[in-house]
Amino acid sequence: MQQLQTPLCHYLGIDVPVIAAPVSASPVFVAAVSNAGGLGVLQATWMTAAELRQSINAIRQRTERPFGVNFVLALTAEQKHATLDIALEEGVGIISTFWADPAPVIDRIHDAGAISCHTVGSSAEAKRVVDLGVDVIVAQGFEAGGHVWGEVGTLALTPAVVDAVPGAHVVSAGGIADGRGLAAALALGAGGVWVGTRFLLAEECNIHPEYRDRIIAARETDAMMSEAFDGGWPDAKHRSLVNETLERWIAAGRPASGQRPNEGEVIAFDDSGGPIPRYDLQEPLENMTGNVAAMVLYAGQGVGLTNARLPVAAIIDNMVAEASEIFVRMSAS
Amino acid sequence: MQQLQTPLCHYLGIDVPVIAAPVSASPVFVAAVSNAGGLGVLQATWMTAAELRQSINAIRQRTERPFGVNFVLALTAEQKHATLDIALEEGVGIISTFWADPAPVIDRIHDAGAISCHTVGSSAEAKRVVDLGVDVIVAQGFEAGGHVWGEVGTLALTPAVVDAVPGAHVVSAGGIADGRGLAAALALGAGGVWVGTRFLLAEECNIHPEYRDRIIAARETDAMMSEAFDGGWPDAKHRSLVNETLERWIAAGRPASGQRPNEGEVIAFDDSGGPIPRYDLQEPLENMTGNVAAMVLYAGQGVGLTNARLPVAAIIDNMVAEASEIFVRMSAS
Numbered sequence: 009m010q011q012l013q014t015p016l017c018h019y020l021g022i023d024v025p026v027i028a029a030p031v032s033a034s035p036v037f038v039a040a041v042s043n044a045g046g047l048g049v050l051q052a053t054w055m056t057a058a059e060l061r062q063s064i065n066a067i068r069q070r071t072e073r074p075f076g077v078n079f080v081l082a083l084t085a086e087q088k089h090a091t092l093d094i095a096l097e098e099g100v101g102i103i104s105t106f107w108a109d110p111a112p113v114i115d116r117i118h119d120a121g122a123i124s125c126h127t128v129g130s131s132a133e134a135k136r137v138v139d140l141g142v143d144v145i146v147a148q149g150f151e152a153g154g155h156v157w158g159e160v161g162t163l164a165l166t167p168a169v170v171d172a173v174p175g176a177h178v179v180s181a182g183g184i185a186d187g188r189g190l191a192a193a194l195a196l197g198a199g200g201v202w203v204g205t206r207f208l209l210a211e212e213c214n215i216h217p218e219y220r221d222r223i224i225a226a227r228e229t230d231a232m233m234s235e236a237f238d239g240g241w242p243d244a245k246h247r248s249l250v251n252e253t254l255e256r257w258i259a260a261g262r263p264a265s266g267q268r269p270n271e272g273e274v275i276a277f278d279d280s281g282g283p284i285p286r287y288d289l290q291e292p293l294e295n296m297t298g299n300v301a302a303m304v305l306y307a308g309q310g311v312g313l314t315n316a317r318l319p320v321a322a323i324i325d326n327m328v329a330e331a332s333e334i335f336v337r338m339s340a341s
Numbered sequence: 342m343q344q345l346q347t348p349l350c351h352y353l354g355i356d357v358p359v360i361a362a363p364v365s366a367s368p369v370f371v372a373a374v375s376n377a378g379g380l381g382v383l384q385a386t387w388m389t390a391a392e393l394r395q396s397i398n399a400i401r402q403r404t405e406r407p408f409g410v411n412f413v414l415a416l417t418a419e420q421k422h423a424t425l426d427i428a429l430e431e432g433v434g435i436i437s438t439f440w441a442d443p444a445p446v447i448d449r450i451h452d453a454g455a456i457s458c459h460t461v462g463s464s465a466e467a468k469r470v471v472d473l474g475v476d477v478i479v480a481q482g483f484e485a486g487g488h489v490w491g492e493v494g495t496l497a498l499t500p501a502v503v504d505a506v507p508g509a510h511v512v513s514a515g516g517i518a519d520g521r522g523l524a525a526a527l528a529l530g531a532g533g534v535w536v537g538t539r540f541l542l543a544e545e546c547n548i549h550p551e552y553r554d555r556i557i558a559a560r561e562t563d564a565m566m567s568e569a570f571d572g573g574w575p576d577a578k579h580r581s582l583v584n585e586t587l588e589r590w591i592a593a594g595r596p597a598s599g600q601r602p603n604e605g606e607v608i609a610f611d612d613s614g615g616p617i618p619r620y621d622l623q624e625p626l627e628n629m630t631g632n633v634a635a636m637v638l639y640a641g642q643g644v645g646l647t648n649a650r651l652p653v654a655a656i657i658d659n660m661v662a663e664a665s666e667i668f669v670r671m672s673a674s
């Protein structure tokens with residue numbers, strides 16, 4: 009099998025140019041991605057310092073390969089990015105940031121010897137943060153699931169960003185779910201891809217079975233952009249599957265926060281029995297109970313291509329093999 | 342130079358898998374695209390029967406190669422698609438349709454021996470129209486300029502459509518402006534690309550120099566989706582550059598039709614002195630006068646990659662050469 013090695017692979021110390029978006033706070037999932045030759049990224053934004061240290065330790069027990077840790081800067085700013093300092097103290101080599109200006113954290117990432125990776129939605133923003141010192145740019149297209157920063161589609165955004173930051177590492181994100189998307193992103197000039205929705209169906213990913221079933225059944229048109237699930241992260245656009253909560257909100261004329269149908273209602277419970285209100289930002293995990301299908305079901309437009317539950321390693325191997333085969337076939341056409 | 346021949350090329354009788362979106366009603370432009378080995382498509386929606394016959398004749402004087410004629414079905418339905426019948430009478434071999442159900446016209450296109458090509462925005466719609474008999478599906482992504490039918494980005498839409506209509510010809514549209522976009526679309530499974538914005542800078546394209554200058558200066562984030570320019574085609578989303586008219590409309594809180602700033606004001610004149618009101622759907626052509634920069638400046642998100650004025654043939658040759666080079670390089674990686 010071909011490896012599709014790109015300069016990004018060498019830079020990050022990985023075998024194949026596939027990064028798993030931080031769709032999970034599960035060390036098992038993150039380690040599985042890195043063990044399969046890609047880059048696993050831990051979602052650490054909602055962790056305490058102790059939880060983060062424990063999670064990093066749990067990843068290291070399962071892999072010796074590189075992994076990253078992600079922070080939503082807008083949500084860690086109040087704590088002055090204290091957990092980011094924990095990740096650096098623990099020697100994490102790749103720090104991924106999102107949703108706010110990375111200027112306040114770039115120097116401390118570099119001072120700790122780590123690589124800085126930031127997600128942007130435009131070529132102007134890419135140029136600005138590379139000038140500030142960011143090492144790896146994730147160009148996130150409009151197709152992406154979860155929180156979406158920009159409004160430009162991946163196919164138009166990727167080459168515009170590549171042209172804006174010559175010499176920088178660019179990763180393409182949004183709508184990429186199989187080897188065709190990987191090949192397309194590399195053709196557009198990216199050094200790798202950032203994949204979220206596809207990995208929700210990884211066997212190692214701990215989402216709730218009902219969420220998984222909705223992902224399997226959904227088409228590319230079922231992942232809708234809204235600001236509806238704003239509990240914990242207000243005024244932030246995100247893409248999620250149309251479910252009971254979105255249907256009611258749409259039927260009510262898409263009212264603003266505070267005036268939405270059944271606002272404040274507890275609809276589910278986490279594994280320690282904690283209540284989860286409607287419009288919260290938490291997606292359903294496997295040990296949650298209640299009306300989990302009414303919780304936010306993050307998904308990108310690649311959901312139309314996301315149908316089979318497989319081990320992480322098989323998802324990555326299939327993606328790389330398919331992309332390699334496309335390049336060989338097309339170079340002969 | 343490699344030719345990147347695909348089954349779509351053989352089916353349409355063209356040399357390279359590049360179709361120029363119907364950005365122009367100029368026979369010179371359409372013939373130039375076909376003479377360069379791609380497929381030129383004439384925009385015929387706003388023509389009388391006599392104008393259409395004359396235009397088809399003018400194309401045939403300049404090329405013996407295949408070309409297409411495009412109709413916005415929603416706008417020709419009142420005349421019971423009479424000009425479509427004219428195109429068929431004249432022996433046009435490829436009829437492209439958009440914006441409404443193609444069911445009423447597929448049989449007459451086929452009865453005349455022509456190929457039916459229809460633009461869709463989702464995999465479900467692709468399946469439906471292929472079942473009705475459409476031969477070539479144009480999968481139009483959210484990045485596209487001009488009128489945009491769906492909400493799914495090109496990178497996620499193209500493979501979803503390809504999977505939905507196995508065996509049908511699929512063309513990828515939206516955000517494709519260079520060889521990187523062409524290579525990406527082919528990697529996604531398309532048999533060819535449908536390119537609009539890039540061809541606005543063709544030397545043979547007769548847009549106004551001020552419109553051309555705006556295209557050259559614009560970034561990928563400057564092409565905005567709205568329903569603002571609805572004169573002649575109401576309630577139809579379209580993507581165009583942010584200009585004076587859109588800025589005023591945004592500043593006024595994006596009011597509905599009838600309540601917009603300076604509505605009804607004549608801002609420019611066509612080549613016979615006819616008035617063009619603000620919010621009209623007509624883009625500025627080279628022989629128009631007045632405040633043409635306040636007219637609608639259609640552009641897709643590929644506008645960030647669209648910077649150089651070149652002959653049609655050079656645009657197409659560069660695109661194909663760049664895509665070929667990408668496949669050869671990537672197959673060796």
